[in-house]
Amino acid sequence: MLDIFYHGNSLLHSxxxxxxxxxxxxxxxxxxxxxxxxxKNFHQAQTVNPNDILRVHDRSLHTLVKASQARGRHMxxxxxxxxxxxxxxxxxxxxxxxxxGLNAKVRPSFAMVRPPGHHATHSTVMGFCFxxxxxxxxxxxxxxxxxxxxxxxxxxHHGNGTQDIFAPSADILYASLHAxxxxxxxxxxxxxxxxxxxxxxxxxxxxxxxxxxxxxxLFAFDTIISPVVKQFKPEIILVSYGVDGLIGDPYGSLGxxxxxxxxxxxxIGMLGKLLCDHRIGVFLEGGYNYDxxxxxxxxxxxxxLFPENYEKTMLSPGNEIQRVVFNVRxxxxxxxxxx
Ligand SMILES: [Zn+2]
Numbered sequence: 608m609l610d611i612f613y614h615g616n617s618l619l620h621s622x623x624x625x626x627x628x629x630x631x632x633x634x635x636x637x638x639x640x641x642x643x644x645x646x647k648n649f650h651q652a653q654t655v656n657p658n659d660i661l662r663v664h665d666r667s668l669h670t671l672v673k674a675s676q677a678r679g680r681h682m683x684x685x686x687x688x689x690x691x692x693x694x695x696x697x698x699x700x701x702x703x704x705x706x707x708g709l710n711a712k713v714r715p716s717f718a719m720v721r722p723p724g725h726h727a728t729h730s731t732v733m734g735f736c737f738x739x740x741x742x743x744x745x746x747x748x749x750x751x752x753x754x755x756x757x758x759x760x761x762x763x764h765h766g767n768g769t770q771d772i773f774a775p776s777a778d779i780l781y782a783s784l785h786a787x788x789x790x791x792x793x794x795x796x797x798x799x800x801x802x803x804x805x806x807x808x809x810x811x812x813x814x815x816x817x818x819x820x821x822x823x824x825l826f827a828f829d830t831i832i833s834p835v836v837k838q839f840k841p842e843i844i845l846v847s848y849g850v851d852g853l854i855g856d857p858y859g860s861l862g863x864x865x866x867x868x869x870x871x872x873x874x875i876g877m878l879g880k881l882l883c884d885h886r887i888g889v890f891l892e893g894g895y896n897y898d899x900x901x902x903x904x905x906x907x908x909x910x911x912l913f914p915e916n917y918e919k920t921m922l923s924p925g926n927e928i929q930r931v932v933f934n935v936r937x938x939x940x941x942x943x944x945x946x
Contacts, residue, residue, distance in 0.1 A: 620696035639901030652703025725766030757841035762849025765796025808942025821867035834945030850894030872910030
C-alpha cells in the first residue's frame with residue numbers, strides 16, 4: 608500500500624506556457640499511479656504552517672515567495688518563475704510533504720507535489736524550486752523525535768539546497784547520485800563536498816559521468832550509498848525522487864531506463880525494510896521525459912513497496928564508473944568503515 612499526498616494547487620502553479628516543469632507532470636504521474644498494480648490511497652495535502660518553513664529557510668525567502676501571490680507573474684531567476692498561484696501551491700507542496708514524512712511511520716508515502724524543492728537553499732529560490740519540501744520535512748521530523756534521518760537524492764541534478772541546509776548536521780545524512788556538476792546544473796555536488804563541522808562525512812556526493820546507464824548507476828548505489836546508509840542506521844529514509852535521470856530527458860544527462868528505476872526503488876525498499884521498519888517518504892523533484900516517467904514511477908514504487916519480489920541481477924560496471932567510485936570511497940573511507 609502506498610499513501611499519496613497531493614493537492615489541486617499543484618496544477619495552478621505555472622512557470623509559463625511551454626515550460627517543461629508543468630502541471631502535466633503531475634497529471635501523467637497521477638494517471639500512471641492510479642492504474643498501478645498495487646494498492647494506493649490518495650489524500651488531500653494540507654497547507655503548511657509557516658513556522659515549519661522557517662525552521663530551514665530564512666524569513667526573507669518566505670516573504671519573497673508570499674509576495675508573489677499579489678504580484679502575479681514574477682521572474683525570481685530566469686528559470687524560476689511564479690504566478691499568482693505559486694505561493695498557495697508551494698504551501699500545499701510543503702504541507703503534503705510533512706504529511707508524507709509523518710505518515711511514513713505507518714507505511715511508505717509519496718508527496719506527489721510541485722513546485723519541487725531540492726534546489727531551494729536556506730535563503731535562495733532557484734532551479735524551479737521555492738520551498739525545499741524534503742528539507743522542511745526533515746527539519747520537522749527532527750523536531751519531533753527522529754534522531755537520525757537519511758536523505759537519498761536520486762534526481763539527475765544535485766540537491767544543492769538540501770546539502771546547503773544540512774551540511775553542518777551530523778544527524779541528517781544527505782547522499783546523492785547526480786550527473787557530473789562540471790556538465791550540468793547547478794554546478795555543485797563534487798565528491799569533495801562532504802559536509803561541514805560536526806556534519807563532516809554526512810554529505811555524500813557521487814558525481815556520475817554523462818550518459819550513465821542502469822548498471823553503472825546501480826553499481827555506485829551498491830558500493831557507496833547502501834553501505835553508508837546501513838552504517839548510518841536511519842530511523843527513517845526520505846527520498847528526493849527525480850525521474851529526470853531517464854534516458855532522453857530534455858534536462859537530464861544520465862541514461863537510466865524504466866527498469867533501472869524499478870531496481871533503484873528495490874534497493875531503497877530493501878534498505879528501508881532492513882533498517883527502519885520500511886519507513887520511507889518519497890518526494891517528487893524533477894522529471895521531464897513525459898513519455899517514460901509514468902512507467903518509471905510505477906516501477907520505482909513497485910520495487911520500493913515489494914523489494915522481495917525482485918532479484919538483483921549481475922552488474923557489469925564500466926571503467927569510468929569504477930574510477931568515480933574509487934575516488935568517492937577514498938574520500939569517504941575516513942568517515943565510513945564499510946567503504
Ligand atoms: Zn532535476
